[in-house]
Structures are given as structure tokens and as C-alpha cells.
Amino acid sequence: MSLNEDYRSDHSHILGITPIEVVCPTTADEVKACLEKAKENRWDVVVRGAGTGMTGGAVPISKALVISMEKLNAILDIDIPNRVAVVQPGVITGYLQAEVEKQGLFYPPDPASLVICTLGGNVAENAGGPRALKYGVTRDYVLGLKGFWVDGTPFSLGGKQHKNVAGYDLISLLVGSEGTLGIITEITLKLIPLPLHSCDIQAVFKTMAEALHTLANLYTHGIFPSAAEFMDRSCLEAASLYLNKPLDTQDYRLLCQVDGFSEEDVHIQAERLLSYCKKNGALEVEIAKTPAEKSKLWEVRRCLSLALKANSLNKTSHDVVVPPASIGHFLSMLTSWSNESVQLLGYGHLGDGNIHVNILNVGLDKAEWEKIEPLLSQNVLELAVNMGGSITGEHGIGLTKKPYLHLMADSRVMELYRSIKAVFDPENRLNPGKIIN
Amino acid sequence: MSLNEDYRSDHSHILGITPIEVVCPTTADEVKACLEKAKENRWDVVVRGAGTGMTGGAVPISKALVISMEKLNAILDIDIPNRVAVVQPGVITGYLQAEVEKQGLFYPPDPASLVICTLGGNVAENAGGPRALKYGVTRDYVLGLKGFWVDGTPFSLGGKQHKNVAGYDLISLLVGSEGTLGIITEITLKLIPLPLHSCDIQAVFKTMAEALHTLANLYTHGIFPSAAEFMDRSCLEAASLYLNKPLDTQDYRLLCQVDGFSEEDVHIQAERLLSYCKKNGALEVEIAKTPAEKSKLWEVRRCLSLALKANSLNKTSHDVVVPPASIGHFLSMLTSWSNESVQLLGYGHLGDGNIHVNILNVGLDKAEWEKIEPLLSQNVLELAVNMGGSITGEHGIGLTKKPYLHLMADSRVMELYRSIKAVFDPENRLNPGKIIN
Numbered sequence: 001m002s003l004n005e006d007y008r009s010d011h012s013h014i015l016g017i018t019p020i021e022v023v024c025p026t027t028a029d030e031v032k033a034c035l036e037k038a039k040e041n042r043w044d045v046v047v048r049g050a051g052t053g054m055t056g057g058a059v060p061i062s063k064a065l066v067i068s069m070e071k072l073n074a075i076l077d078i079d080i081p082n083r084v085a086v087v088q089p090g091v092i093t094g095y096l097q098a099e100v101e102k103q104g105l106f107y108p109p110d111p112a113s114l115v116i117c118t119l120g121g122n123v124a125e126n127a128g129g130p131r132a133l134k135y136g137v138t139r140d141y142v143l144g145l146k147g148f149w150v151d152g153t154p155f156s157l158g159g160k161q162h163k164n165v166a167g168y169d170l171i172s173l174l175v176g177s178e179g180t181l182g183i184i185t186e187i188t189l190k191l192i193p194l195p196l197h198s199c200d201i202q203a204v205f206k207t208m209a210e211a212l213h214t215l216a217n218l219y220t221h222g223i224f225p226s227a228a229e230f231m232d233r234s235c236l237e238a239a240s241l242y243l244n245k246p247l248d249t250q251d252y253r254l255l256c257q258v259d260g261f262s263e264e265d266v267h268i269q270a271e272r273l274l275s276y277c278k279k280n281g282a283l284e285v286e287i288a289k290t291p292a293e294k295s296k297l298w299e300v301r302r303c304l305s306l307a308l309k310a311n312s313l314n315k316t317s318h319d320v321v322v323p324p325a326s327i328g329h330f331l332s333m334l335t336s337w338s339n340e341s342v343q344l345l346g347y348g349h350l351g352d353g354n355i356h357v358n359i360l361n362v363g364l365d366k367a368e369w370e371k372i373e374p375l376l377s378q379n380v381l382e383l384a385v386n387m388g389g390s391i392t393g394e395h396g397i398g399l400t401k402k403p404y405l406h407l408m409a410d411s412r413v414m415e416l417y418r419s420i421k422a423v424f425d426p427e428n429r430l431n432p433g434k435i436i437n
Numbered sequence: 438m439s440l441n442e443d444y445r446s447d448h449s450h451i452l453g454i455t456p457i458e459v460v461c462p463t464t465a466d467e468v469k470a471c472l473e474k475a476k477e478n479r480w481d482v483v484v485r486g487a488g489t490g491m492t493g494g495a496v497p498i499s500k501a502l503v504i505s506m507e508k509l510n511a512i513l514d515i516d517i518p519n520r521v522a523v524v525q526p527g528v529i530t531g532y533l534q535a536e537v538e539k540q541g542l543f544y545p546p547d548p549a550s551l552v553i554c555t556l557g558g559n560v561a562e563n564a565g566g567p568r569a570l571k572y573g574v575t576r577d578y579v580l581g582l583k584g585f586w587v588d589g590t591p592f593s594l595g596g597k598q599h600k601n602v603a604g605y606d607l608i609s610l611l612v613g614s615e616g617t618l619g620i621i622t623e624i625t626l627k628l629i630p631l632p633l634h635s636c637d638i639q640a641v642f643k644t645m646a647e648a649l650h651t652l653a654n655l656y657t658h659g660i661f662p663s664a665a666e667f668m669d670r671s672c673l674e675a676a677s678l679y680l681n682k683p684l685d686t687q688d689y690r691l692l693c694q695v696d697g698f699s700e701e702d703v704h705i706q707a708e709r710l711l712s713y714c715k716k717n718g719a720l721e722v723e724i725a726k727t728p729a730e731k732s733k734l735w736e737v738r739r740c741l742s743l744a745l746k747a748n749s750l751n752k753t754s755h756d757v758v759v760p761p762a763s764i765g766h767f768l769s770m771l772t773s774w775s776n777e778s779v780q781l782l783g784y785g786h787l788g789d790g791n792i793h794v795n796i797l798n799v800g801l802d803k804a805e806w807e808k809i810e811p812l813l814s815q816n817v818l819e820l821a822v823n824m825g826g827s828i829t830g831e832h833g834i835g836l837t838k839k840p841y842l843h844l845m846a847d848s849r850v851m852e853l854y855r856s857i858k859a860v861f862d863p864e865n866r867l868n869p870g871k872i873i874n
Contacts, residue, residue: 162791219629220630268702
């Protein structure tokens with residue numbers, strides 16, 4: 001029974017209630033059997049993938065049967081003429097990507113956890129990643145879903161058809177529903193042609209405004225970066241400490257990727273990007289073409305989460321979204337709320353305004369932190385929403401963002417959410433207490 | 438009152454019931470007032486754009502107040518740093534496209550009616566077009582919606598944020614809901630960088646299989662066409678007659694577009710495409726770079742709808758979808774059902790398998806046609822669904838496809854549709870009788 005303990009949490013590190021039973025089905029029929037057993041016993045049902053969720057979506061908070069999809073992990077079909085992959089929910093995202101890339105095809109969504117997270121989890125959370133800027137998020141790639149409604153009745157929505165406007169879009173409703181509406185056992189994903197070439201460019205600016213202005217210029221002058229990440233000086237300071245190497249920490253870094261179907265195309269885009277960066281005041285530019293060069297360029301960006309954790313007593317993360325043009329103002333507000341005990345900073349996806357905000361305890365005792373952290377979190381999320389943004393761009397609502405959902409959804413919309421949930425799951429047994437109460 | 442007669446129909450040519458009242462609001466407040474008046478009087482409410490819908494979605498079939506969005510037609514904002522356009526629903530699709538292209542930005546969805554149809558209608562039907570192959574459909578570009586629920590309560594969902602996973606995806610649910618769930622008065626659309634260059638290529642093949650094989654090869658070898666249309670020999674015969682010029686009607690035509698951010702890139706893609714076409718047996722290839730050359734190349738494809746109508750006594754159109762690899766088999770089935778009195782043929786979007794099927798009466802009297810046409814329609818739609826496709830890829834369900842929705846949605850899904858409708862519109866007063874009963 002100690003096994004069951006392992007399924008009480010996820011990457012939110014919230015410790016839920018030990019499951020009544022943990023099942024790792026190997027067939028869809030076994031999933032159906034689980035649901036029927038749960039129905040008979042009036043148990044709740046919580047489905048999980050790799051447990052990499054950041055908001056507690058996979059944490060059981062009632063006496064529940066946990067269905068872990070880890071063994072339902074086959075790529076059923078990579079169908080080249082139809083440009084789709086058909087997968088079971090337990091397939092690791094990065095594994096599918098590697099397999100389709102061998103065939104010259106591309107599945108773009110690239111959450112940070114892609115080497116361990118599962119496609120079922122990606123669907124449940126509507127995962128994104130840096131490439132979302134150019135290529136969209138998981139929802140943009142889901143053509144078909146098979147699975148079971150809460151009572152064990154099977155469903156099959158969409159499939160290998162690339163267009164479909166028949167009836168209300170239940171697929172989009174299920175994507176991002178965090179296991180609260182139905183259980184997914186098979187996913188049909190759209191694949192696109194693999195860009196064969198790419199190149200990474202880092203530009204260092206004196207001000208965030210210059211970096212933002214550069215990016216806005218790119219879009220209107222024939223460049224579509226496949227990623228545009230940023231780090232400000234407070235992030236660079238943390239990285240410098242963590243990596244134990246000097247970094248020019250007085251500046252803002254913009255890290256872009258351009259990709260395309262020919263070396264010539266990537267070269268032209270990269271040259272344009274470099275020239276815009278310089279024209280807009282870049283102090284320094286660096287270009288990376290080989291895997292080793294690219295890896296070096298991304299070292300700072302990649303270490304940030306760990307660096308910030310290492311340099312603080314406690315860390316709370318939010319993945320807010322603001323309209324891209326408001327990023328500068330948003331970050332300056334975070335700075336204004338910082339002091340010698342608490343530091344607020346942000347980094348992430350400059351292109352689509354999806355900012356990973358960190359609230360760091362650098363000097364408070366436990367009691368003080370526990371008092372002040374919720375207030376600061378509330379401030380951060382309210383600020384994003386007041387700027388026309390969102391309380392979450394990638395991580396979902398789960399448990400941790402539930403107290404803030406009302407910032408984005410008025411009472412009528414909350415009521416609609418509850419009614420939709422009741423339509424799919426009238427007894428409230430599918431991952432109860434997630435997204436809404 | 439004769440004005441009201443004009444609002445009884447749309448491009449489906451179904452003649453509905455004369456509206457109780459037709460209102461052309463110029464502000465969102467007037468829309469709200471309409472809804473309150475309708476509520477008071479227990480009238481149904483039917484919203485319409487330009488009335489270019491093909492399935493009767495805008496046809497009032499009960500005593501209803503009709504809200505025509507023709508005067509709510511302002512582009513409120515083209516926000517370059519945030520890469521969005523904010524528009525009222527009555528804005529003509531092609532007009533927005535021209536305006537954003539002046540700024541170097543791009544709104545891709547391109548339904549055939551784009552010079553007259555409205556963005557509100559596009560949202561209601563989730564419109565597509567040839568460019569959907571590379572760029573997706575309307576739903577992929579809707580970041581925010583404002584409007585009113587049936588009782589006049591305002592809503593605001595999403596906005597200028599490019600990512601958002603907070604709560605169930607009500608935006609995707611409203612897109613394609615054909616005015617049955619809520620009334621939209623403001624739309625925020627994602628814009629992307631405008632591809633500055635493009636080139637069209639036509640290849641003539643002996644067999645559909647060769648054309649399909651070519652296309653499947655392209656995707657895995659670094660070419661992403663922005664359109665891939667096909668016409669088979671029966672279409673070419675009709676076009677030859679209509680245009681009164683000889684066409685090589687023994688063959689299959691593939692008409693592709695490639696686009697990109699540099700001339701060099703487009704040139705490389707075009708050369709690759711040409712070489713794949715030749716390698717796969719193309720009898721003839723033609724390349725068009727100037728607007729005049731492009732226009733000549735598209736002449737045959739563009740005239741098809743009118744040509745088929747001109748060459749027949751009656752014409753029924755369906756826009757089915759099949760998995761792309763099944764197109765050849767699907768078309769051969771249509772041919773096998775044709776005879777000297779009734780001709781079935783298809784053309785359209787080869788890339789995404791969205792086929793415009795035409796059932797043509799070329800020799801039956803009215804009574805015979807009215808007997809046989811529904812049977813053939815049923816066969817065509819059943820065949821598409823049995824192949825793993827859809828009964829509609831672009832035109833929606835409206836009235837004309839409603840009898841066939843059950844082919845795609847089992848009784849449980851139909852029940853979910855009805856329950857969702859009831860959640861949003863408990864008195865069934867928003868465009869009643871559309872999509873579902």
C-alpha cells in the first residue's frame with residue numbers, strides 16, 4: 001500500500017489524500033473497468049500522467065481511485081499520408097516528438113518538462129512552451145479524442161479529419177479540462193512539416209523597452225520567431241550566482257529562435273533579426289547555429305528556475321500572461337514590490353506575454369512569509385488580470401489557482417463552468433475540487 | 438415591412454419566416470436593448486452577418502427578432518505591439534485583411550466569400566478556406582470575445598492575452614456555435630507576421646493517387662504549402678464547357694501555393710515542389726509568380742462552383758471532410774454513383790481533405806430529383822463519416838446538415854449538445870432549431 005503514497009502529489013508538492021486504490025491500466029477496457037468499479041462504489045476518480053503539473057491538478061483531495069496512465073503509453077500510429085499521430089495518453093511528449101521527427105514531421109508543443117511529461121497530461125492542461133509563439137499550444141493539435149465519460153460510456157470525438165465544424169466543439173472543451181469532464185484513452189494529434197533548419201540569437205539590451213520594441217518590429221517586417229524568451233537583470237544576477245560565473249547583469253537579454261525549411265531562409269531571417277536588434281540599440285548580439293553553441297546560449301535561461309530556488313528560502317511561481325506590450329510595465333511593478341526580504345521577478349516567453357513570475361523569500365521567517373506570500377500572489381495575479389491578461393498561460397487552475405479564478409471569470413461565467421461540469425459529471429466524481437468547487 | 442423579407446434567407450436559399458422585427462444596431466448597448474426587448478416579449482433572437490452561410494444558420498424558422506450586425510462594423514483597434522485586431526462583428530473579412538496587411542501583419546482565414554462575409558459570421562461558423570491547411574481556421578485566431586448572454590447580461594472572455602488556460606474554454610465553445618449560445622459584439626483576433634512572398638504552382642497528373650502521393654511527400658521533405666487544391670477530370674470538363682475553352686480534361690490538377698518571408702525561401706520551396714511533382718509523374722507543371730499569372734492559374738478552380746451550377750438543372754453541395762489519404766477512394770465512390778441523369782463529383786482542399794461535393798441533376802425531372810437527392814446526400818455524408826471524416830469542414834450544421842449530425846454524434850454526445858445549449862440558453866430562444874432540435 002506504500003505505492004499509493006507516491007500518487008498523492010505532483011510538481012505542486014501539495015500532499016493530497018492517499019488513494020483508495022491506484023490502477024495503472026494497460027488497455028482502454030481496463031480504464032472502463034476502473035470507472036465502473038468507481039461508479040459502483042461511488043468513489044471519486046483522479047487521472048494522472050507523469051505528475052509534472054504545477055497547480056495540483058493530479059493531486060487527489062478526496063477518497064479516490066487514481067488511474068495512472070503510465071502504462072497506457074503506446075504510439076499507435078504515425079500516419080504520414082494523413083499527417084497525424086495516434087497515441088495513448090501515457091506517451092512521453094519528447095518521445096513522440098523524436099519519433100515523428102525521424103519521419104520529417106513535427107509536433108511542436110514543448111512544455112519545459114517534455115522529457116518526462118505525457119501527452120495525456122498535456123491535453124488535460126493544454127500545455128504550451130516557448131514554441132507556442134509561432135506554433136500554438138496543445139489544443140491547436142488535437143484532432144481527435146477517444147475515452148470514457150464518468151459512467152464508463154465510451155466516446156469518440158473527431159479523428160483523422162483535419163477540419164470539422166459539426167456540433168459544439170467538445171474536443172476544445174475537454175482539452176484543458178484537467179480530467180474533470182471525461183477520461184481520455186486515445187489522442188489523435190495533427191503533425192506538420194518539420195522545419196529542417198534553425199538558429200538561435202541572443203541580444204543584450206540596456207532596457208526592456210528596447211527589447212520589446214525590437215520584437216514588435218520583427219513581426220511586421222517578415223520575421224516570425226519560433227521562440228522569443230527574455231530575462232531581466234534580477235534573473236541574470238541569480239543565474240550568475242548559481243552558475244558561479246560572471247554575467248553582464250546590468251542588462252536585458254532577448255533570446256530568439258528562427259526556423260525554416262532551408263538554410264538560406266534561416267540565414268535571411270537571422271540577419272534581419274540581428275539588424276533589427278542593432279538598430280534598436282542592442283549592445284551585443286550572439287548567434288548560435290550548432291547544437292553546442294545553442295546549448296551554451298540557453299544555459300542561463302534553462303538554469304533560471306533552479307537558480308532562483310537555490311538563492312531563496314521559499315519560492316512561489318505563477319505563470320501569468322499579459323498583453324505583450326505591457327510586459328515592461330508589469331515587470332517594473334514587480335520590482336517596485338520587492339524589498340530586502342522579498343524579491344519579485346519575472347522571465348519567460350516575451351513573444352506571447354507569458355511570464356513566469358517568482359516570489360522569493362530572501363529574508364523572512366516562516367511565519368512572516370506565510371502571511372505575506374498570499375497577499376503578494378494576489379497582487380501579482382490581480383495586476384496581470386487588470387492589464388488584460390490571465391492568471392495562467394500554461395499551468396492550469398488545478399488547486400493552487402482556484403482561489404483566483406474569480407478574477408477572470410465573473411459570477412455568471414463561474415456559474416456556466418459549474419453547469420458545464422454538472423452536464424458531464426453530474427455526481428462530481430471526476431477529479432472533484434479542481435478548477436471549480 | 439418589406440425590408441424584413443430580405444432577412445428570411447441566406448446563401449442556403451431556404452426561405453424562413455419573416456422576422457417580427459429586424460434591428461441593425463450601431464452600438465453594443467443597442468444589442469443589449471434588443472435582447473431585453475426579446476426577453477420581455479419572449480421572442481426568439483436570430484443574429485446574422487452578411488448572410489453568406491451555406492447551411493441556413495441565419496434563417497429564422499420561428500417568429501423572431503433578427504439582429505443584423507451590418508452596421509456594427511468598425512475595426513476598433515489594430516494593435517501592432519500586441520499583434521491583435523479588435524473588431525466589431527460586422528467587419529468584412531477581406532477588409533480587415535487588407536488593413537492589417539498594410540501594417541505587415543496577417544489574418545489568414547480566407548473563406549471563399551471573404552469580400553462580402555463578416556468576421557462575426559466567420560466566428561459563428563468557424564470559417565476556414567484554402568489557407569487553413571497551413572494557417573488554421575477562425576477558431577485558431579480568436580483570443581477574446583465580448584457580447585451578451587441571452588438575457589442581456591454582458592460577457593467578456595479572453596482579450597489581448599495570447600495564452601490563457603484559466604477555466605473551461607468557453608471561447609472555443611462559442612466559436613462555431615452559430616449564434617445559439619450567446620451574442621457576440623466584439624472580437625479580438627490574433628495577427629501573425631505577413632508572409633511577404635508567395636508563388637503558385639500547378640501540376641497535372643495522370644492519376645489522383647500520384648497527386649496525393651506527391652503531397653504526402655512534400656510534408657515530410659521541408660515544404661509546407663499554404664494551399665493545396667485539387668480538381669479531377671469531371672470538374673475540368675465542366676470548367677471547359679463554362680469557360681468555353683479547351684482544357685486537358687483527361688487529368689488531375691493539383692494547385693499549390695507556397696509562401697514565405699523571403700524570395701529565396703519561396704524559390705527554394707517552389708523548386709522542391711516542382712521536383713517532387715515531376716518525380717511523382719507530373720505530366721506538366723506551371724509556375725505563377727506575378728498577380729496576373731496567379732489569377733490565370735486560379736481561373737479554373739475559381740469558376741468551378743458557377744460552372745457546375747450552369748451545367749446542371751439542380752445542384753446540391755456538401756463540404757465533407759475525409760482523412761487526406763482517403764480522398765482518392767472517396768472520389769472513386771462518387772464516380773461509381775454517377776450515371777447519365779445524376780453526376781457526383783468533388784473538388785477542393787486536397788491538403789486537409791475538405792472536399793466540396795456536388796450532386797448534379799443533369800437529366801431527372803423535378804419529382805425524380807426530389808426523391809433521389811436526399812438518398813444520395815445521405816450516402817455521401819455516411820461515406821465521409823465511415824471513412825473517419827466529417828459531414829462538414831467549413832459550412833456548419835445550421836438547418837441543412839442537422840438531419841445528419843447523428844452520423845457523427847452518438848446519442849450521448851447529442852444529449853451533451855442539448856444540455857450545453859440549455860446551460861447557455863435555457864428558454865431556447867437563441868437561433869432555435871439550429872445545430873440541434
